[in-house]
Amino acid sequence: MSSAQVSQGPRKIVIDPVTRVEGHGKVTIRLNEAGEVDQARFHIVEFRGFERFVQGRMYWEVPLIIQRLCGICPVSHHLAAAKAMDLVAGVDRITPTAEKMRRLMHYGQVLQSNALHIFHLASPDLLFGFDAPPEQRNIIAVLNRYPEIGKWAIFIRKFGQEVIKATGGRKIHPTSAIPGGINHNLSIESRDALRKDVDQILAWCSAALDQHKAYVAKNQALHRDFARMRSNFVSLVGSQGGMDLYDGRLRAINADGQAIFDGVAPADYRDYFIEEVRPWSYLKFPHIRSLSREAGWYRVGPLAQVNCCASIGTPLAEAARREFMAENGGGPVQPTLAYHWARLIVLLHCAEKIKELLFDDELQDTDLLVKGERRGEGIACIEAPRGTLFHHYIVDENDQVTSANLIVSTTSNNEAMNRAVQQVAKTDISGHEITEALLNHVEVAIRAFDPCLSCATHALGQMPLVVTLEDAQGSVVATGVRE
Amino acid sequence: MSGETFTFTVDGVEIEAFPGQTIIQACDAAGVYIPRLCYHPDLEPAGHCRVCTCKIDGRRSSACTMPASRGMVVESNTAELNADRRTVIEMLFVEGNHFCPYCEKSGDCELQALAYRLGLAAPELPYQWPHRELDASHPDIFIDRNRCVLCSRCIRASRTEDGKTVFGFERRGIHMRLNIDAKALDETNIAAADKAVHVCPVGCIVIKRTGYRTPYGSRRFDQAPIGSDIEVKRAHHPAKEGR
Numbered sequence: 172m173s174s175a176q177v178s179q180g181p182r183k184i185v186i187d188p189v190t191r192v193e194g195h196g197k198v199t200i201r202l203n204e205a206g207e208v209d210q211a212r213f214h215i216v217e218f219r220g221f222e223r224f225v226q227g228r229m230y231w232e233v234p235l236i237i238q239r240l241c242g243i244c245p246v247s248h249h250l251a252a253a254k255a256m257d258l259v260a261g262v263d264r265i266t267p268t269a270e271k272m273r274r275l276m277h278y279g280q281v282l283q284s285n286a287l288h289i290f291h292l293a294s295p296d297l298l299f300g301f302d303a304p305p306e307q308r309n310i311i312a313v314l315n316r317y318p319e320i321g322k323w324a325i326f327i328r329k330f331g332q333e334v335i336k337a338t339g340g341r342k343i344h345p346t347s348a349i350p351g352g353i354n355h356n357l358s359i360e361s362r363d364a365l366r367k368d369v370d371q372i373l374a375w376c377s378a379a380l381d382q383h384k385a386y387v388a389k390n391q392a393l394h395r396d397f398a399r400m401r402s403n404f405v406s407l408v409g410s411q412g413g414m415d416l417y418d419g420r421l422r423a424i425n426a427d428g429q430a431i432f433d434g435v436a437p438a439d440y441r442d443y444f445i446e447e448v449r450p451w452s453y454l455k456f457p458h459i460r461s462l463s464r465e466a467g468w469y470r471v472g473p474l475a476q477v478n479c480c481a482s483i484g485t486p487l488a489e490a491a492r493r494e495f496m497a498e499n500g501g502g503p504v505q506p507t508l509a510y511h512w513a514r515l516i517v518l519l520h521c522a523e524k525i526k527e528l529l530f531d532d533e534l535q536d537t538d539l540l541v542k543g544e545r546r547g548e549g550i551a552c553i554e555a556p557r558g559t560l561f562h563h564y565i566v567d568e569n570d571q572v573t574s575a576n577l578i579v580s581t582t583s584n585n586e587a588m589n590r591a592v593q594q595v596a597k598t599d600i601s602g603h604e605i606t607e608a609l610l611n612h613v614e615v616a617i618r619a620f621d622p623c624l625s626c627a628t629h630a631l632g633q634m635p636l637v638v639t640l641e642d643a644q645g646s647v648v649a650t651g652v653r654e
Numbered sequence: 655m656s657g658e659t660f661t662f663t664v665d666g667v668e669i670e671a672f673p674g675q676t677i678i679q680a681c682d683a684a685g686v687y688i689p690r691l692c693y694h695p696d697l698e699p700a701g702h703c704r705v706c707t708c709k710i711d712g713r714r715s716s717a718c719t720m721p722a723s724r725g726m727v728v729e730s731n732t733a734e735l736n737a738d739r740r741t742v743i744e745m746l747f748v749e750g751n752h753f754c755p756y757c758e759k760s761g762d763c764e765l766q767a768l769a770y771r772l773g774l775a776a777p778e779l780p781y782q783w784p785h786r787e788l789d790a791s792h793p794d795i796f797i798d799r800n801r802c803v804l805c806s807r808c809i810r811a812s813r814t815e816d817g818k819t820v821f822g823f824e825r826r827g828i829h830m831r832l833n834i835d836a837k838a839l840d841e842t843n844i845a846a847a848d849k850a851v852h853v854c855p856v857g858c859i860v861i862k863r864t865g866y867r868t869p870y871g872s873r874r875f876d877q878a879p880i881g882s883d884i885e886v887k888r889a890h891h892p893a894k895e896g897r
Contacts, residue, residue: 227788228788229790229796229862229865231758231863231865231866232756232758232865235755235756235758235866236756239755239756260863339870340869340870340871341870344755345870346866346869346870347866347869347870349865349866349867350863354866354867354868354869355869355872569790569791569796570790570796570862570863571788571790
C-alpha cells in the first residue's frame with residue numbers, strides 16, 4: 172500500500188514504496204508555493220553491487236552468480252553472462268543444440284515474466300481503473316472478478332517456468348548454460364509434457380492479446396495520452412532486422428523511426444552508449460553517445476522490441492505487430508501504455524517460438540559443448556523481458572573476473588520513467604487534491620515499464636528508507652523512516 | 655567371513671568386523687552409515703572433524719579412528735549425537751563463506767549433503783564472514799579458501815598418495831587455515847592428476863573449467879542423500895538386528 176506524506180506550504184509528496192514493481196523505488200514530487208508540480212523524480216534507493224561481487228571469481232561461475240540479481244528474470248542474466256563467457260572461453264558459435272536449448276529457455280523466461288507483469292502486476296490497473304480503491308487493484312481481486320484472466324495469469328506463467336525447468340534444470344535460477352554451450356539437452360519426457368500444453372497456452376496468449384486490444388479500443392484517449400512521450404528506441408534485432416530476443420545486433424531508432432545506428436555488434440556498445448550518474452539515484456542514466464544527454468535518452472523493452480524490428484518470424488505475432496504498428500501509421504508507437512500491448516505481442520511470439528522448438532529434433536542431439544582459445548574479454552547482449560541487457564566482463568590470465576559492467580533494461584528506461592513521472596504529475600496531480608488514486612497514476616506510469624529495480628541497481632537486501640520532506644528552500648520540515 | 659571375525663553392535667545392529675578395522679570401516683562394509691566429513695576410505699584417518707563421533711561403551715570417540723573390538727556397544731544414530739553433528743556442520747558453515755547457490759560443487763558437496771541429511775536448513779549461529787583468499791594462479795587448479803573446512807584430506811593425500819608436501823595447516827584454533835608450500839599454487843609441484851586435488855569434500859580445491867558439467871537433478875546428492883551408497887549394501891545383505 173502506498174502512503175502519502177504531505178507537509179504544508181511548498182510540499183514534497185513521497186510515494187513509498189511504489190507497489191507492484193520488482194524491487195523498491197521511491198517517488199518524490201516537490202510542489203511550489205502555488206501547489207503546482209515543480210519537480211518529480213523516481214529515485215532508486217536499492218543498491219546491489221553484483222558487479223563488485225563477481226570480481227575475483229572464476230569466469231565460469233559468473234552465469235550462476237550474476238543471475239542471483241533477480242528471481243524474476245534470472246534466465247536473462249544467466250544467458251547474457253553465459254554468452255559473454257562463451258567469448259571468454261574462445262567460442263564464437265555454440266552448437267545448434269546448445270543454442271536452441273538456450274533459446275527455448277529464454278522464450279520460457281520472457282513468456283513467464285511478461286505474463287507475470289501483464290496479468291499479476293498491470294491487469295488490476297487496467298481492469299478496475301487507475302482510480303479504483305487500492306484494495307481492489309491486485310491479482311486476488313482479478314481472480315475473483317475475472318477468473319478466466321486469472322487462469323491465464325497462473326497457467327501461462329506456470330508453463331513458462333516449466334519450459335525453464337526443462338531446459339535449465341530449475342524453474343528459477345537455472346544452472347545449465349555454461350561457457351561454450353549447455354550441460355544437457357531436452358529430454359523426450361520434458362518435450363512431450365510441454366507439447367501437450369503448448370497449443371492451449373498459445374490460444375490463451377492470443378485471447379489475452381484480443382482482450383487487451385478491446386480494452387485499448389474502449390479507452391483510446393487514455394491509452395494514447397497517459398504519460399505520453401516521444402522517444403528513441405533501442406533493441407537487438409536479428410538477421411534482416413527481424414525480432415530476435417536471444418541474439419543479434421543493436422538497432423537504435425528515433426521517434427520518427429529513422430535509424431540512429433543499426434547493425435552494431437554488442438561488443439561495440441561503449442562506442443554507442445554512455446552511462447551518466449546522478450547523485451539522487453543509484454540507477455545510472457545511459458544515453459546514446461552521438462546525441463546530447465537531452466536528446467539521446469531512449470526506451471527499451473517490449474515497446475522497443477516491437478518498434479525496432481522489421482518483422483516477427485512467427486505468424487500470429489507478426490500479424491499482431493502489423494496491426495500494432497498501424498496504430499501510428501507505421502512509425503514507432505509512442506504511448507506509454509502501449510508497452511502492455513507490445514508485451515502481449517512478445518508474449519505471443521514466445522509461445523509460438525516455444526512450440527516451434529518443441530517440434531525441433533535437434534534439441535535431442537548430444538553435441539552440447541565447444542571449446543576454444545581463451546580471451547580476456549566478453550561482451551554480450553540479450554533482449555530480456557524488460558529490454559536490452561548488456562553484460563561486459565574482463566577476465567585475467569588466471570581465469571578470474573577483474574571487472575564487470577551491466578546495463579540492465581530498467582537502467583536504460585531510467586530517463587523515460589522519470590519523464591513519465593513528471594508528465595503524469597503535471598497533468599494529474601497539480602492543483603488537485605492528493606488522493607491515493609492520483610498518486611497511483613504515477614505508479615501506473617512507472618509500472619508500464621515493468622521496472623526491475625533490484626536488477627538495475629546491482630544491495631545487500633532492502634534498505635530501511637528515510638523520507639525527508641523539504642520546503643522550496645530545501646529546509647527539512649519532516650522526516651519519516653520506513654523499516 | 656573367516657573365523658577371525660568378531661561382532662559388535664551399532665544402534666543395536668550387529669556388525670561383523672575384521673581385526674584392525676576401525677568402527678567406520680566395519681560399519682561401511684556392513685551397510686551402516688555413520689556421518690563423517692574428514693574421513694576418506696583411501697586415506698589414513700585423522701579424526702579432525704568430529705562429525706563421526708559416536709558413544710562407544712558410553713564414551714565419545716571418533717568412529718574413524720577407533721578400532722572395532724569384540725562386543726563393543728556403539729551408539730551413532732541418536733538424537734543427541736545427531737544434534738552435535740548438526741552443530742559441528744553449522745559451525746563449519748558460519749566459519750567459512752559457503753555460497754551454495756553458485757558453488758560448482760553444489761549437489762556434489764559433502765558438507766552441503768550432510769547438512770541436508772542432518773536437517774540443517776539454515777544456520778542459526780552468527781556468520782563470521784572471514785576474509786579468505788582465492789588462489790587461481792595454477793593453470794589447471796584453483797583453491798577457494800572460503801570453502802575450506804580444514805578436513806586435511808588434501809594434506810594427507812598429498813603426502814601419502816602423491817609423495818608431495820603441497821598442503822599443510824598453519825596457525826591454530828579458529829585461526830587455522832590451509833597453507834601451501836609456496837607463495838602461490840603455481841609455484842608448487844601440484845598437478846591436476848594428483849590425489850590431493852580429487853579428495854576435497856567441498857569446493858575448495860577444484861579443477862578449473864570443469865564446473866557445472868553435470869545437470870541439476872543428476873548430481874551425486876540430487877539422486878540420493880549422502881550415505882545412501884553405504885546403506886544400500888545393508889539392503890542387499892541385511893545385517894542382523896542386535897540383541
